[in-house]
Amino acid sequence: MVLTTRTYTAEDLWQMPGDEPWELWDGELRRVPGSGARSSRTALIIGARLLAFESQSGLGMATGSDGSYVIARLPDTVVVPDAAFVRWDRLPTRDVTEKYVTVPPDLAVEVQSPTDEPGTMAAKRALYARAGGPLLWWVDPAARTVTVHRPSQAPVTFTEADTLDGAEVLPGLSIPVAEIFA
Numbered sequence: 001m002v003l004t005t006r007t008y009t010a011e012d013l014w015q016m017p018g019d020e021p022w023e024l025w026d027g028e029l030r031r032v033p034g035s036g037a038r039s040s041r042t043a044l045i046i047g048a049r050l051l052a053f054e055s056q057s058g059l060g061m062a063t064g065s066d067g068s069y070v071i072a073r074l075p076d077t078v079v080v081p082d083a084a085f086v087r088w089d090r091l092p093t094r095d096v097t098e099k100y101v102t103v104p105p106d107l108a109v110e111v112q113s114p115t116d117e118p119g120t121m122a123a124k125r126a127l128y129a130r131a132g133g134p135l136l137w138w139v140d141p142a143a144r145t146v147t148v149h150r151p152s153q154a155p156v157t158f159t160e161a162d163t164l165d166g167a168e169v170l171p172g173l174s175i176p177v178a179e180i181f182a
Contacts, residue, residue, distance in 0.1 A: 027075030
């Protein structure tokens with residue numbers, strides 16, 4: 001649901017008072033409703049695996065469900081994936097800023113929640129695709145699947161019998177899908 005008719009910037013979003021979760025889609029302010037317990041737990045499991053991968057690989061930085069990324073400018077788009085990873089080679093100063101990460105994540109993880117609307121989720125996938133992020137994992141706890149989206153490729157859905165990997169984007173990252181839903 002669009003809440004404004006004015007065009008906001010990432011800087012405007014940063015200055016907003018309170019802890020209300022918001023995203024910015026093409027300059028439009030959007031409230032991000034909280035997720036259910038299962039969705040939150042699923043995102044935490046993946047985030048923990050990404051944090052362990054960060055420690056083991058030294059390749060970049062993992063963020064959790066409050067980590068915000070500016071994925072487009074003019075108009076600005078700021079998304080808050082449920083978990084994400086950005087490589088240091090895209091943040092050469094290795095700046096873990098107090099504000100938003102200024103590049104799209106190399107891996108964005110979005111976990112479907114009962115509060116998500118199908119049309120809104122399709123629009124969010126389109127935002128990620130337009131931003132050119134190399135890897136998006138779309139997690140469906142109800143179906144116990146993870147659909148992997150990559151630029152110029154058809155989405156591939158993984159089940160509990162499969163293992164996700166970071167491919168050339170995050171070499172060495174490996175997560176059995178069954179562990180995500182344990």
